[in-house]
Amino acid sequence: MGQQASRYLVVSDTVYTDGHGDPVRLVLNTRTSRVSTLGDKVARTLSHGDCGTLPAAVSDHLADLRILVPEGRDELTDVLDEQRARSRSAASLNYMLVPTGYCNLGCEYCGQVHVRGKSSANHRSAVRDRILRAVHRPSTEEIRIGWFGGEPLLAYPVIRDLAGQFVEACATAGVRYRSRLTTDGSELTMRKLRVLYEECGVDALCVTIDGFGDRHGRVLGVMADVVRQADEFPLLRLTIRGNLELANLDHVDAFIDVMVKAGLNHPMIEFDLRVVPSWTNDVAAPRVARQRFAAAEPRWLRRMHDVGMVTRTLIPGQLRGPICPAVTRSAEVISSSGAIFSCTEHPLVPQHEQGDVLELVEHADHDRQRPAGQYDDWHDRINRGEQSCAGCVFLPVCGGGCPKHWGEGKSPCPSYKFNIQQRLDLEAARAGLTPLLT
Ligand code: SF4
Ligand code: SF4
Structure with a gap:
């Protein structure tokens, strides 16, 4: 079966140089929270989706990192199922x-x-x-x-x-x-x-x-x-x-x-x-x-x-x-x-x-957990597309922020949604990578 780039990748806009002077980018996989340093060419291939052109050894490595996933994989369902299981x-x-x-x-x-x-x-x-x-x-x-x-x-x-x-x-x-x-x-x-x-x-x-x-x-x-x-x-x-x-x-x-x-x-x-x-x-x-x-x-x-x-x-x-x-x-x-x-x-x-x-609490049956609240069907709501979370690259780490605030028309998106590129730059600096001057 062919492989495709996971939908949960954030590729750095910045190209850096590694210790050998080679151009690299950082790639964050939000399903694993792992940041990988990949060659610029490979990273651009992931962004553009033509992953069939990658050498087999590279594909295998990226599949191990879950950066590549089997073609046709419904990752949204996987993510929501994992989050539902934790909730249950x-x-x-x-x-x-x-x-x-x-x-x-x-x-x-x-x-x-x-x-x-x-x-x-x-x-x-x-x-x-x-x-x-x-x-x-x-x-x-x-x-x-x-x-x-x-x-x-x-x-x-x-x-x-x-x-x-x-x-x-x-x-x-x-x-x-x-x-x-x-x-x-x-x-x-x-x-x-x-x-x-x-x-x-x-x-x-x-x-x-x-x-x-x-x-x-x-x-x-x-x-x-x-x-x-x-x-x-x-x-x-x-x-x-x-x-x-x-x-x-x-x-x-x-x-x-x-x-x-x-x-x-x-x-x-x-x-x-x-x-x-x-x-x-x-x-x-x-x-x-x-x-x-x-x-x-x-x-x-x-x-x-x-x-x-x-x-x-x-x-x-x-x-x-x-x-x-x-x-x-x-x-x-x-x-x-x-x-x-x-x-x-x-x-x-x-x-x-x-x-x-x-x-x-004074009248509750202590052998049972609380009755269902307003947001217990949260993952189904995400799946139905009631907010923009279903299409968001950060869903695996964010989970949709705050159901209450969405309901009140207040966006609960965390700051990293808006400054992840600068965060990747900081991460790169800590890893000793320097931005490539073009
Ligand atoms: S305020 Fe939002 S995040 Fe906190 S418990 Fe209520 S719904 Fe959940
Ligand atoms: S709350 Fe915002 S950042 Fe979190 S999954 Fe939803 S759209 Fe994405």
């Missing part, structure tokens, strides 16, 4: 928990409504029962708990109480336990972090930085302490997420300077800059922000790399699980209100707390 697996169960509806910051972009007040008397025990039941299901191999909010650390005693029981139950049942906490850091101390890490099984901490103003001095101090005592947290993945809006895009260079000054250019910390989604109907400002971000991001990535700040990979990695909680019944979001949702943007947002509740 019940081996890894993901619970996103909102332990409090209150937040002590008032970030302008946030669409949540934060109120003080306790959840109902039975809320905590219902959450505990639901997750402990899931731990003991024969199909369960892994439990993932995400704490987010509101500001989850305002409910630190609740986290400590529940997580301690989850960790113990998983250890007894031989189930892997992973936990991520997303915080603005205002309530974080070294003492709490030690407890979260050692007792509560938190192995990923994401500190969000908004506005890049002066109010972050304290949390950066805590981060600097963590870095100094990195040996105490060998398994902790620490992320600082810079939330960007149109108004603070010009402050990114200053943000980088502040991080370096604080000593946070350390291998333990990964930086993730992203444009925050709009919670309003204003789609124009976020669109402009995303465009400006995508244009400037390669320069920031290069700068951060040069000063030793770890960033998310230049080349988008392979999806390891479902694209998000909303497309799998193996994931659910439990609000402090007691409502179970499928989407992380539903809790604490009045419109969703009223209209999109799937069931209440």
